Amino acid sequence: xxxxxxxxxxxxxxxxxxxxxxxxxxxxxxxxxxxxxxxxxxxxxxxxxxxxxxxxxxx
Amino acid sequence: xxxxxxxxxxxxxxxxxxxxxxxxxxxxxxxxxxxxxxxxxxxxxxxxxxxxxxxxxxxxxxxxxxxxxxxxxxxxxxxxxxxxxxxxxxxxxxxxxxxxxxxxxxxxxxxxxxxxxxxxxxxxxxxxxxxxxxxxxxxxxxxxxxxxxxxxxxxxxxxxxxxxxxxxxxxxxxxxxxxxxxxxxxxxxxxxxxxxxxxxxxxxxxxxxxxxxxxxxxxxxxxxxxxxxxxxxxxxxxxxxxxxxxxxxxxxxxxxxxxxxxxxxxxxxxxxxxxxxxxxxxxxxxxxxxxxxxxxxxxxxxxxxxxxxxxxxxxxxxxxxxxxxxxxxxxxxxxxxxxxxxxxxxxxxxxxxxxxxxxxxxxxxxxxxxxxxxxxxxxxxxxxxxxxxxxxxxxxxxxxxxxxxxxxxxxxxxxxxxxxxxxxxxxxxxxxxxxxxxxxxxxxxxxxxxxxxxxxxxxxxxxxxxxxxxxxxxxxxxxxxxxxxxxxxxxxxxxxxxxxxxxxxxxxxxxxxxxxxxxxxxxxxxxxxxxxxxxxxxxxxxxxxxxxxxxxxxxxxxxxxxxxxxxxxxxxxxxxxxxxxxxxxxxxxxxxxxxxxxxxxxxxxxxxxxxxxxxxxxxxxxxxxxxxxxxxxxxxxxxxxxxxxxxxxxxxxxxxxxxxxxxxxxxxxxxxxxxxxxxxxxxxxxxxxxxxxxxxxxxxxxxxxxxxxxxxxxxxxxxxxxxxxxxxxxxxxxxxxxxxxxxxxxxxxxxxxxxxxxxxxxxxxxxxxxxxxxxxxxxxxxxxxxxxxxxxxxxxxxxxxxxxxxxxxxx
Numbered sequence: 001x002x003x004x005x006x007x008x009x010x011x012x013x014x015x016x017x018x019x020x021x022x023x024x025x026x027x028x029x030x031x032x033x034x035x036x037x038x039x040x041x042x043x044x045x046x047x048x049x050x051x052x053x054x055x056x057x058x059x
Numbered sequence: 060x061x062x063x064x065x066x067x068x069x070x071x072x073x074x075x076x077x078x079x080x081x082x083x084x085x086x087x088x089x090x091x092x093x094x095x096x097x098x099x100x101x102x103x104x105x106x107x108x109x110x111x112x113x114x115x116x117x118x119x120x121x122x123x124x125x126x127x128x129x130x131x132x133x134x135x136x137x138x139x140x141x142x143x144x145x146x147x148x149x150x151x152x153x154x155x156x157x158x159x160x161x162x163x164x165x166x167x168x169x170x171x172x173x174x175x176x177x178x179x180x181x182x183x184x185x186x187x188x189x190x191x192x193x194x195x196x197x198x199x200x201x202x203x204x205x206x207x208x209x210x211x212x213x214x215x216x217x218x219x220x221x222x223x224x225x226x227x228x229x230x231x232x233x234x235x236x237x238x239x240x241x242x243x244x245x246x247x248x249x250x251x252x253x254x255x256x257x258x259x260x261x262x263x264x265x266x267x268x269x270x271x272x273x274x275x276x277x278x279x280x281x282x283x284x285x286x287x288x289x290x291x292x293x294x295x296x297x298x299x300x301x302x303x304x305x306x307x308x309x310x311x312x313x314x315x316x317x318x319x320x321x322x323x324x325x326x327x328x329x330x331x332x333x334x335x336x337x338x339x340x341x342x343x344x345x346x347x348x349x350x351x352x353x354x355x356x357x358x359x360x361x362x363x364x365x366x367x368x369x370x371x372x373x374x375x376x377x378x379x380x381x382x383x384x385x386x387x388x389x390x391x392x393x394x395x396x397x398x399x400x401x402x403x404x405x406x407x408x409x410x411x412x413x414x415x416x417x418x419x420x421x422x423x424x425x426x427x428x429x430x431x432x433x434x435x436x437x438x439x440x441x442x443x444x445x446x447x448x449x450x451x452x453x454x455x456x457x458x459x460x461x462x463x464x465x466x467x468x469x470x471x472x473x474x475x476x477x478x479x480x481x482x483x484x485x486x487x488x489x490x491x492x493x494x495x496x497x498x499x500x501x502x503x504x505x506x507x508x509x510x511x512x513x514x515x516x517x518x519x520x521x522x523x524x525x526x527x528x529x530x531x532x533x534x535x536x537x538x539x540x541x542x543x544x545x546x547x548x549x550x551x552x553x554x555x556x557x558x559x560x561x562x563x564x565x566x567x568x569x570x571x572x573x574x575x576x577x578x579x580x581x582x583x584x585x586x587x588x589x590x591x592x593x594x595x596x597x598x599x600x601x602x603x604x605x606x607x608x609x610x611x612x613x614x615x616x617x618x619x620x621x622x623x624x625x626x627x628x629x630x631x632x633x634x635x636x637x638x639x640x641x642x643x644x645x646x647x648x649x650x651x652x653x654x655x656x657x658x659x660x661x662x663x664x665x666x667x668x669x670x671x672x673x674x675x676x677x678x679x680x681x682x683x684x685x686x687x688x689x690x691x692x693x694x695x696x697x698x699x700x701x702x703x704x705x706x707x708x709x710x711x712x713x714x715x716x717x718x719x720x721x722x723x724x725x726x727x728x729x730x731x732x733x734x735x736x737x738x739x740x741x742x743x744x745x746x747x748x749x750x751x752x753x754x755x756x757x758x759x760x761x762x763x764x765x766x767x768x769x770x771x772x773x774x775x776x777x778x779x780x781x782x783x784x785x786x787x788x789x790x791x792x793x794x795x796x797x798x799x800x801x802x803x804x805x806x807x808x809x810x811x812x813x814x815x816x817x818x819x820x821x822x823x824x825x826x827x828x829x830x831x832x833x834x835x836x837x838x839x840x841x842x843x844x845x846x847x848x849x850x851x852x853x854x855x856x857x858x859x860x861x862x863x864x865x866x867x868x869x870x
Binding site: 004005008011018019027031033036042 | 155156173174226229230240257260264
């Protein structure tokens with residue numbers, strides 16, 4: 001019984017963690033452009049500019 | 060519609076990129092494809108293009124950019140300056156990549172990101188190192204056209220609403236999924252037996268998980284239902300809340316009474332209906348995004364000539380200032396360069412040109428504009444610069460009056476009562492009645508108040524179809540995305556409801572049934588072979604920007620033209636030059652054949668020329684050393700598929716009518732060529748709308764197909780307005796459907812698609828209700844099994860999803 005309860009708690013925790021992750025993603029605009037990311041893997045360039053890119057995106 | 064030589068995608072003519080590779084003329088959809096094509100060729104891999112015969116395809120011209128138009132949308136971002144712009148000409152992911160890379164490598168630019176879905180770019184730069192002009196120039200240099208983007212309040216609102224919907228739907232899904240775990244355990248317990256303590260625990264957890272679904276995720280429905288009840292109308296929201304709410308309340312009661320709970324029904328109703336809304340919003344957004352991209356911005360600025368000095372020299376030397384159109388006053392002078400749009404109505408004071416007024420009047424021939432002629436805002440100056448004096452501004456221009464008429468008509472059009480709402484309006488009172496009867500029956504048989512009420516509530520629980528929310532959006536999604544893949548953009552679900560009733564299709568002539576630009580239809584040499592005359596005329600005309608000249612040049616693709624010397628053009632008359640020492644003149648009759656040589660025309664030729672002119676053609680004459688040498692007839696010709704499209708409509712049982720601003724004879728000739736019986740000619744934009752209204756008053760349901768500003772009022776007045784892909788902005792905005800390819804056969808496809816989708820919606824609604832309705836007797840009898848509720852929920856959803864997949868048109 002107690003193992004069942006702890007499993008229930010674990011599954012609820014996981015569920016809520018996923019929900020919070022979703023809320024964060026939705027609010028920070030991760031779903032705004034669903035078209036572009038699937039092509040990003042095709043963009044190859046020299047590593048240096050990729051790093052620069054990342055920095056630029058963060059700013 | 061040209062097809063890209065690299066990626067084989069079809070795209071609007073106006074976005075074409077022309078190039079010459081190994082002596083062959085190639086056309087591309089974007090500069091990305093052009094670059095790849097050149098690369099593959101340079102590497103000697105051009106066999107690729109020969110080998111891929113059966114391959115099915117998968118995804119701008121250089122113009123002067125005026126940076127002043129962007130200055131309003133600049134904003135500071137720390138030390139940098141930031142701007143949002145729309146990039147015109149983006150077609151595929153490689154365009155996005157190209158723009159981002161090129162901008163990021165531009166000195167001084169600190170940030171550049173392009174949104175693939177909206178074609179919007181956000182660029183940030185250091186004002187000490189670079190400037191707006193440099194950035195814009197960089198974009199134009201790689202072949203894309205930047206346009207200013209101003210985030211409207213409406214757009215912000217929409218973005219917020221769609222994010223709100225996403226969060227509500229996401230929350231409902233997560234909680235419903237968690238809740239389902241416990242429901243599954245309870246189902247198993249129902250059959251195999253379950254410990255009472257465990258059952259209680261699962262009940263409590265289910266309650267805790269369902270509550271936020273109903274009260275947070277279901278809040279919009281709750282609000283709607285309250286509003287509905289207050290006005291005593293049974294809308295969809297009332298049914299949703301009646302179902303989900305009663306299941307929730309019933310379950311809480313049963314928790315304490317020790318019975319079975321239906322929290323899963325409550326949660327799933329809300330979740331599935333939110334899913335339906337989400338799908339619908341997605342389909343609508345896709346359509347509106349595609350449309351936003353088609354819309355180009357009307358001229359907001361004009362080149363104002365600062366007067367003071369008058370006379371020829373004065374005009375020449377006067378200073379030009381870019382001024383907002385809204386700041387212009389009557390009496391101001393504006394200069395319009397070739398290819399530009401005329402910003403406001405006025406009278407030409409200096410210079411000469413021809414204007415394309417077809418979008419305003421339907422007249423297919425360019426209209427000559429010399430000093431004293433009236434010009435209208437929104438028309439396009441074809442060649443030659445002119446300066447004109449503004450006479451009307453603001454709401455008084457012809458264009459503004461047409462837009463006003465469109466807005467009035469749009470406001471007048473009654474919102475369509477959705478079919479699903481009608482069904483619900485009957486269904487809800489009926490269920491409430493059955494529920495009431497159930498309570499009365501049990502009460503009268505002496506079963507006690509609590510049993511009577513619980514049986515009545517269980518009727519509500521079982522009657523609410525979960526699949527209801529999916530029935531309409533799924534069918535519309537599949538219908539509209541199928542339409543989009545075929546080139547028909549449908550602006551919303553209500554359009555489908557209106558389009559299914561169509562029995563009459565009204566076509567505009569210029570640019571819709573016809574190509575909207577002149578083509579050579581007949582030529583004849585006099586004293587030389589026909590083709591020699593054509594070659595000579597084309598050799599001269601290729602130096603001309605005139606649309607009639609272009610038609611002649613287009614007709615001789617592939618023939619070597621001769622070098623002309625001493626070329627000169629006289630606006631509105633023709634051109635002259637020397638080839639092989641022969642003095643050649645091409646132009647209208649008076650220009651090419653001055654009175655002295657007019658006698659070269661015998662009766663038969665004159666009659667022939669006159670006949671052609673009555674039928675809407677323009678006759679162009681060629682003279683050689685002052686003697687008549689050739690006659691060319693140029694006219695606006697019907698699209699090649701027009702006749703077939705009319706036959707398709709006739710097969711579908713739809714009547715066709717042609718309506719145009721052009722003269723009767725011209726219209727009759729075109730109508731006869733494509734097989735349209737009924738013609739209405741010489742119509743002004745407002746008369747066109749009145750004609751449409753007359754058709755509707757006569758009990759017909761009409762669709763209007765058009766492309767010009769002059770069609771816009773009619774497009775709104777029609778049951779369904781259909782705009783061609785290359786249509787003007789106002790036509791695109793007025794229309795309910797947009798044909799992405801200028802192919803008239805799509806009209807028939809669009810109507811058939813609407814009819815079929817509507818049928819699927821009806822079937823979906825039937826299936827959504829069917830399983831729930833047949834299980835109502837069980838609830839009335841007071842023997843509602845949770846397994847029955849679950850089965851009804853699952854079966855109706857599966858039937859709806861399965862049936863929706865059929866919403867495609869068999870070709």
